[in-house]
Amino acid sequence: MTKARRIYEKIVTGILFSSSTITSLTVILIIVFLFREGIGLFNSTPTEKNYVIAVSRQNTIPIITSNELADIFNQDITNWKQLGGRNDSIVRLTLNDLSGIFTEEELGPDLEFFPQKLNEFVKTTPGVILYLSKEYLPKNFAGRIIPVKKITLLDFIFGKHWYPTSSPIPQFGIxxxxxxxxxxxxxxxxxxxxxxxxxxxxxxxxxxxxxxxxxxxxxxxxxxxxxxxxxxxxxxxxxxxxxxxxxxxxxxxxxxxxxxxxxxxxxxxxxxxxxxxxxxxxxxxxxxxxxxxxxxxxxxxxxxxxxxxxxxxxxxxxxxxxxxxxxxxxxxxxxxxxxxxxxxxxxxxxxxxxxxxxxxxxxxxxxxxxxxxxxxxxxxxxxxxxxxxxxxxxxxxxxxxxx
Amino acid sequence: MMSFVVVAILVIILGFIAIRGIGVISWEFLTTAPKEGMTKGGIFPAIVGTGCLVIGSMVFAFPVGILSGIYIHEYLSENWLKKFLRMMTNNLAGVPSIVFGLFGMALFVNYLKFGDSILAGSLTLGILALPVVIRLTEEALKAVPDGLRLGSYALGASKIQTIQKVVLPVAFPNILTGLILSIGRVSGETAPILFTVAAYFLPRLPESISDQVMALPYHLYVLATSGTNMEETRPMAYGTALVLVSIVLIINLSASLLRRQIHKKTKMH
CATH class of the missing domain: 1.10.3720.10 (MetI-like)
Known part of the structure; x- marks a missing residue:
């Protein structure tokens, strides 16, 4: 066998071998990409990006789960007592229903009095729960931002509610x-x-x-x-x-x-x-x-x-x-x-x-x-x-x- | 006889689609784009799109699949590597088609930034067809008698010469059958192209591999489920179903005819 021939055969064998690895590589890539994108679910809070949940400083609940939040905003839970907190009935406040609580004059043009009004409202309403974008949060906010529990594997698998697009809080139970x-x-x-x-x-x-x-x-x-x-x-x-x-x-x-x-x-x-x-x-x-x-x-x-x-x-x-x-x-x-x-x-x-x-x-x-x-x-x-x-x-x- | 139920099911499905669809098929239906909210016109862009995707996926799957088939069958003895590669091929074959779609979207569309394109869709479909091509190539090589290989070695030929000059020519018709079957598989798939290439409505033809296209299976899905005017899109759906089924069945039938032809020949020898 000539030298050129031998090199040629080596190259062909190499090509054959590398093609045969492509299937295995694909399987591994599939697993990697599924997990890469899927695992994010368990690392993030289910609220929309840049949105926070806040309560009054007097509220004693340390952390809240997404299911509890969904129940609160669906009005299935109406009193903090039901979650083990103080006996205050829950007052929901989101950007969409500001008008139910404040009048337009109170907020002023371009919502300039909003931070001040919001702080007053939070101070006087111990049962309040807020869902709003971080940019609307007043500078010296009178309430407390309450952390939302991350989705756990158990919530995901045994959760009975799949409302992936519902606002303020989507639910991912499969x-x-x-x-x-x-x-x-x-x-x-x-x-x-x-x-x-x-x-x-x-x-x-x-x-x-x-x-x-x-x-x-x-x-x-x-x-x-x-x-x-x-x-x-x-x-x-x-x-x-x-x-x-x-x-x-x-x-x-x-x-x-x-x-x-x-x-x-x-x-x-x-x-x-x-x-x-x-x-x-x-x-x-x-x-x-x-x-x-x-x-x-x-x-x-x-x-x-x-x-x-x-x-x-x-x-x-x-x-x-x-x-x-x-x-x-x-x-x-x-x-x-x-x-x-x-x-x-x-x-x-x-x-x-x-x-x-x-x-x-x-x-x-x-x-x-x-x-x-x-x-x-x-x-x-x-x-x-x-x-x-x-x-x-x-x-x-x-x-x-x-x- | 319960087993005739199987025959009856095939006859009913094909008959139903043929009877409802045949009236819709016309030269115009096959060669023009959909018009007026997909209630009139034809399915030409979808036919072209499916053609593009089949060609694109095969450009990837044929060489890679055939080469791996050759490596697995001709080079490896029954060792752990062969077992491992076989297991991986089986695993890939068992992955649901929607997972291929997700993977194609994550890797090709988003990570490699191909966008929704013929390139992304073809690669996704190519990966899906890969295990089929590998398995059928292996089977084709298995059917080549060992005596031929040994005879070639005895004449002083090297391994690669033997594969090139002796094994592949003998296995070629069987490999071809496998390739035709994988084309049939690819042309009917919907889930992998949903998020990688398929366009809801795009009456013009693609100009490059980074264009989106319509595709027959997805077009049928769109017509069947999300038309604005169900009554009037239904005939179009029957026509599309008939065209799709005909294409796939013609491909599959030609593969089995080819296989039968090969069997006859080998028996004669």
Missing amino acids: WPMIVGTLMVTLGAILFALPFGMATAIFMSEIAGNRLRNIMKPVVELLAGIPSVVYGFFGLVVLVPLIQSLFGLDVGETVLAGSIVLGIMALPTIVTVAEDALHATPQSLREASLALGASELQTLVRVVIPYSKSGISTAVILGTGRAIGETMAVLMVTGNSTHVNYSFLQPTRTIPATIAAELGDTSFGGVHYNALFALAIVLFLFTIIINLSVEVIKNRNQRVNQRG
Whole structure:
């Protein structure tokens, strides 16, 4: 080999190696960027930038949580006593409703008397709570700025309220979306499993080669249809059907999402389960038949138990397909962010929430961070799914080696 | 027979879209821009946009995917590195498409400051297609009999000469099938392009890779959910759905025809 040739080969090998690292690099980059943007949610207070919450100096509450703030401004909490403070009824003051408390003459033109009036008001009203921009804060402010507790992981995951844009205080509880995602996925698997298994058994055990050659492309075509087309079909056919069938006000329900996702998960389940059934050694079947078992007995007692792990892989991969699906679910489940445990009510899944809201957020804002944090949760779901597939595969290999 | 439900589902979906959509399709529909609040006109910019995105993503995914496939299959023995690279490929394949969209937005649009552009969208879609290309390339290489490699080595050829002159020509048709399949996958994706490139309404054609474009799947989503005049945009939506489904199915069918052709040939030998 000439020297030039050797150098050439080194370079080619180098290029091949570096391309093969790109996938790993991408996975790492995805994790880095999701966390980089998502973790910001837990480092920031949920109030808008440059806005503060302030109370009277006589108020004894040391720190306030965003949920308490939301309750205060929704008028669900009306007395500081309810938060463990003094017995003062709460007086809310934001820039939008100054006029309810001060008259225009009192504030003067260009709000020049506002700082002075505000200080007087804060001194005389022990139950006051202020929400205002830092620039309107008087120089020697008579009240006390109260810190807002940062969002904790528990608030985020188990919080039941998702009001990302509500003012003065947005709420980021993703429990409704977690429930929605799990319910839609569960429904999809319940729908897809019987049909998928029946089809897989039919293709592998019953159908001759010719029928099998028809079914295979059908399943492949079903896998190839874009998700937005499934969503569109669900929207114009399934949703009205469900609405009239169950006499509902809206047809966009968990059920509609489950059926559409079930159809979309079918090809995965059929293909993987069929492969598993097909891999059962012929000798096992023949031995069973030779012992006098019928075809059906052989199937139920021998073939299915043998391919158990392949079948569970099929179910898990189908779940993975369903859990991350975005567009179709977004179009048929009705986009309600209330916690809902019924199949006949609207809901919203994690991916659908990201798709629906990311376009309206500002880069680097709390809402933007919250959607990335939501994506981390989704990413963790899929990692768990991938890992369980690996675990099943490895266990299966061990069992086969032993056997 | 429960399994015929699967066939029935396919027939119903395709039939429904074909019947509702066929009346809308005309030369005008395919070659003009949408007009009058997307109730009239056609979908030409969306077709062009999807074309741009497919080409852009493949410019990235083909070389990288094929090269990694070659490295993983031809160079690595069953060691930890191969296992690790396989696991990473599987992980990337399992990432939900919306997460690709978020990642593309965070990295390409915001961090690298490409903005909403064909460049950002193509790279995002390219990353999404990467695991598909790698896996199918590996499978194509696996189908090349080892005897051919050994024969080439016996004649004194080096590893790279063997790959170039012997392995790749034999594996080429199968690799091509894989590439066609990944084009089919990419052309129907919506979620990854939502925040990286897709325009709600943009009747002119793109001029450079930093332009936004309309794309067929996103256009269908827009027509189906957020039109101002639902009654009148519906036919447009059926037409768009039919065009999109036809493109994707033609791509997938040609891949399976090609595969069948290859099988026949190899059987004859």
